[in-house]
Amino acid sequence: MTDNKQNYVLFSAIGDSDPVRGGYDGPMLHIVRHWRPQKVYLLLTAEMARRDNETNCYEKAIKYLLPECEVYKKYTGIEKASDFGAYFIQLDEIISQIRDENPAETEILLNISSATPQIKTTMCMAVVSHHVVLHPIQVQNPENKTGKGISHFDPYHDDLYYELANLLDNLADEAPNRCEEPDLMALRKGIVKNRVKAIISGFEYKNAYDLICENASLFTKRLKLLLQHAYFRSLPMEAEARSAAKELRIFSELYPMMSKDGRQALDFCLTAKIRKSKNELSDFVVRIRPLAEFLMTVLLKKSGKAIDTIAVKDEYGGWKFIRGKAAQKYPGLPEYLDSKYRGEFRSNNINLEVMIHFAEFCGVMHSSKEFQILSDVRALRNGAAHDLKTVTIDDIKARNTSADALCAALERIISRIFGVEQDVFYIYEKINNMIEEELDKNPAKIT
Numbered sequence: 001m002t003d004n005k006q007n008y009v010l011f012s013a014i015g016d017s018d019p020v021r022g023g024y025d026g027p028m029l030h031i032v033r034h035w036r037p038q039k040v041y042l043l044l045t046a047e048m049a050r051r052d053n054e055t056n057c058y059e060k061a062i063k064y065l066l067p068e069c070e071v072y073k074k075y076t077g078i079e080k081a082s083d084f085g086a087y088f089i090q091l092d093e094i095i096s097q098i099r100d101e102n103p104a105e106t107e108i109l110l111n112i113s114s115a116t117p118q119i120k121t122t123m124c125m126a127v128v129s130h131h132v133v134l135h136p137i138q139v140q141n142p143e144n145k146t147g148k149g150i151s152h153f154d155p156y157h158d159d160l161y162y163e164l165a166n167l168l169d170n171l172a173d174e175a176p177n178r179c180e181e182p183d184l185m186a187l188r189k190g191i192v193k194n195r196v197k198a199i200i201s202g203f204e205y206k207n208a209y210d211l212i213c214e215n216a217s218l219f220t221k222r223l224k225l226l227l228q229h230a231y232f233r234s235l236p237m238e239a240e241a242r243s244a245a246k247e248l249r250i251f252s253e254l255y256p257m258m259s260k261d262g263r264q265a266l267d268f269c270l271t272a273k274i275r276k277s278k279n280e281l282s283d284f285v286v287r288i289r290p291l292a293e294f295l296m297t298v299l300l301k302k303s304g305k306a307i308d309t310i311a312v313k314d315e316y317g318g319w320k321f322i323r324g325k326a327a328q329k330y331p332g333l334p335e336y337l338d339s340k341y342r343g344e345f346r347s348n349n350i351n352l353e354v355m356i357h358f359a360e361f362c363g364v365m366h367s368s369k370e371f372q373i374l375s376d377v378r379a380l381r382n383g384a385a386h387d388l389k390t391v392t393i394d395d396i397k398a399r400n401t402s403a404d405a406l407c408a409a410l411e412r413i414i415s416r417i418f419g420v421e422q423d424v425f426y427i428y429e430k431i432n433n434m435i436e437e438e439l440d441k442n443p444a445k446i447t
Contacts, residue, residue, distance in 0.1 A: 008037040009102055011095065011134075012111035013119045014048045019061035019160075022150035025169045027113035027139035029061050032069065033169060034177050035109055035137070039070040041098055043091075045115075049075045055155040064164045087122045092130065099132045107217075108132065112182070113139040127184045128191065131214050135185070140178040142168070189218045193439045200432050203274045205231035208435075222248065223438040229254070230431050234274060236267055254427060261298050262418040265291065269410050270427055276403045281391040285380045288406055289352065292374040295413050296355040302417065303364045310358065311350050319350040336361045352378070370409035373401055 010031055012018075018026035025033055032040060040062055044052055052058055052073065059071045074094050078086045098108060112123045127136045153163060169175045192215050199208040209227040212219055229244035245254045257263050268291045275284040297307050310326035310333065311319040326333045337345035340357050347354075352375050359368065376399050380391050396403055411425050423430075 007103065007106045008035050008109050009039040009041065009098065009106055010035065010037040010109045010111065010137075011041045011043070011098055013043040013115035013123065014045075014052075014058055015115035015119075016152045018114055019058050020153045020163045020167060022142065023163075023166065023168050024142040025139075025167060026153075028058070028111055029065065030139045030169065030178055031109060031111055031137050032062055033065055034179050036066060037069060037109060038106075039072065039102070041072045041074060041094070043074050043094065043115075043119075044076060046075075046077055046079045049073075049077075051155060055160075057153075057155040057160050060160055061164060064161070083118065087119060091122060091126055095126060095130055095132050095134065108134050110134045110136050111139070112136045112184075124184060128188045133188075133215055133217055136182055138180045138182050140180060142178065185218060188215070192218065196439060197436060200227075200230075200435055203230075203234060203277060203428060205234055220438055220441050223435065223441075226431065226435050226438060230428065230435070233267065234271060234428075236271055238263075238267065254431070256424050257418055257420060259418065262414075262420070265295055265298070265414050265418070266420075266424060266427075268294075269407075269414060269425065272410070273407055273425070274428065276407060281393065281396065281403060284403060285377050285391050285396070285406075288374055288377060288410070291410065292371060292413075293352045293355065295410075295417060296352060296359065296371060299413075299417055300355065300359060300362075300364060303359075303362070305358070305362045305364055307350065307355070307358075314349075320348045321345075321350050321354070330361065333358070333361055370413050373409045374406060376401065377406065 010028075012028040012031065014028065015026075018028045020026050020029065024030075028040075028042075031037075042052075042058055059073075062069055062071055074090075076086070076090050078090075080086065095108070102108075110123055110127060112120050112127070114120070124136065127134045153160075192211060196208045196211055199205075199211070205227055209224070209231050212224050212227055216224065225244055225248055229241050229248065232244060233241035242251070242255070245251045248254075255263055257266055268287065272284055272287040272291065275281075275287065300306055307319050309329045311321050312325075314320045323334050334345065337354065337357055341347075345354075350358075352371070356368065356371050356375060359365070359371075377396070380395055380399065393403070396406075411422065414420065414425075415422065
């Protein structure tokens with residue numbers, strides 16, 4: 001008998017071999033005997049429903065073996081049991097209902113040995129394609145016989161309780177367990193694997209995560225955690241992503257930069273690259289500007305020319321230029337900025353262009369070419385952020401650059417400032433490789 005520490009429910013169509021036949025359990029009853037489900041859901045065609053209404057033989061047989069089992073009957077109204085199309089919609093709805101009515105940890109067993117060949121085939125197709133995870137159970141004929149020539153139980157003339165009391169399957173020491181678990185789940189797993197690979201190739205981690213959650217028993221917990229990390233990181237939700245990375249015990253692999261500024265810059269750059277890969281160019285250019293300004297403040301600070309020596313923070317978190325403070329610390333700087341703005345630098349706000357001029361004045365020429373490339377998309381960024389204009393590839397080309405060139409400029413700046421290798425900019429590709437490797441591990445089995 002199967003260990004019943006796990007909770008099970010059984011979904012079974014009913015055929016002529018149920019509930020008993022030739023002195024043995026029928027397929028439905030044999031699964032009940034060995035898996036001891038808490039509930040049984042019976043799928044009944046119009047003919048079987050008439051028989052059930054008049055004799056209640058199926059529920060009686062279940063209760064004989066398992067008195068505490070709950071029995072639910074699904075009357076389909078289907079008159080033609082050989083009609084494939086008649087089952088698809090109802091089967092889908094019934095399976096979804098069963099899932100909703102039971103705790104998430106409950107395993108749903110599916111009898112694929114009862115009823116017509118068309119119903120059995122439809123049941124097998126549900127195992128492979130339905131969003132609910134189903135565990136198919138096949139019941140072999142007694143003594144590997146075909147069943148031909150063995151009379152069917154007649155609930156109108158045969159004594160059900162006599163038959164149940166004298167079943168050969170009652171002989172615990174001699175009667176074998178004829179239940180088998182065909183490897184249909186391998187087909188389902190293959191379908192899910194291919195879908196996940198296609199989804200993550202576009203960096204759509206939420207959809208892949210949801211799909212794995214729906215099929216959790218087919219895959220490792222580590223796979224779910226990897227997708228969780230990737231999803232949180234792409235939002236970005238830094239604390240949650242870092243927590244998942246620590247639980248995976250590969251934190252240093254996923255976060256090669258140890259400084260807070262480095263991690264922040266890298267993740268912002270990676271998120272911008274994802275937007276580019278999805279052709280979400282408006283969001284992409286909006287992200288470039290604040291990242292470039294952040295990197296410039298880090299560069300100036302590392303060079304001993306921190307922005308706070310010429311400015312103060314405003315109420316919005318930006319920098320406000322203080323002319324007297326700048327003149328005292330860097331004599332000639334206000335006049336230098338005046339020359340860059342046609343005679344007088346009137347603006348109090350310090351943006352990327354002002355930072356570039358400040359760096360030039362101080363002789364901090366590190367990455368100035370790359371910063372200028374990023375500065376040239378200011379008009380695109382303003383249009384996308386304030387005027388809700390959609391940025392296109394042609395818009396970026398009109399600025400004598402490309403999305404790839406902008407990403408490359410960001411990567412070069414980050415590499416030089418933080419001293420990291422180029423491979424850190426392919427973290428998501430590395431995560432995708434880990435996910436694909438994990439997809440192949442631990443096929444699902446009910447134990």
